[in-house]
Amino acid sequence: MLLAVSLLALLPVTLAIPIRDNQQIALRPSNLASPKLEIGWADPRILGGQFVDFTTPRYGEPLNVIISNLSDPFILTEKGFRWYYKSIGFSEECLGLHYGHVHKADLGDGDRRKSEHILARQHYFPGWGTCWESLVGGNHFRAWKQNGTEANTGAWFLGASKEEDSTKNHMIIPNGYNIGRDLLVQSAVTGSRWKGISWRADLEWREGLLKPGYEGINHAIAQDGRVAILTVHRV
């Protein structure tokens, strides 16, 4: 707290007040950067895509994590990706039950709006599996592969979020987009192991791809507009 106060004292007065919970969001640039050529993935916006999925015709959830194609080639396969997300605590839906409806996303790869390829939920305890999570709520992500013919990079685009328990119909918790993303990123960066393979991800934060705030965002839950670019290595 003391540290925060002394840091604030260094900021120009206009930025330092008012002090609110969402100050960090308020201070972030709201302008989007123009799409440019990226290494390891393609900016969906170049070919008419966007960093918000299509949950409903008007609202969507942020695509807030990218797994770059500079990752280990196994991670880019469906099987390798499954092994990987199990290593960081996620698994497919409980008993194949599919809650809620399928989201679509336009990754600007020529496929236009395509249905999610994967929906995985965090399982808190080994052995309990995802059924536990489905009951109490928790972290989950949807993933799409950028593999349309016009930008076939093989990168994975994820929309991560944390939700309330199932009695609340899988509502995203306040700040649940940022929290869900950060939890996933934290596990990836810390490193993980599954079926004898160890992984660790390099992380790059990007702003300017996704507009901060709640405009166009499902449930009007604000998010900070940051996208995590992960490059996952075998260690």
Ligand SMILES: *[C@@H]1O[C@H](CO)[C@@H](O)[C@H](O)[C@H]1NC(C)=O
């Ligand atoms: C990785 O993505 C880049 C675009 O950033 C693309 O040029 C390259 O071909 C992709 N690599 C693979 C292995 O698909």
Ligand SMILES: *[C@@H]1O[C@H](CO)[C@@H](O)[C@H](O)[C@H]1NC(C)=O
């Ligand atoms: C793109 O990737 C998804 C997920 O792995 C797969 O289901 C789909 O068949 C792939 N599409 C093509 C054209 O290879």
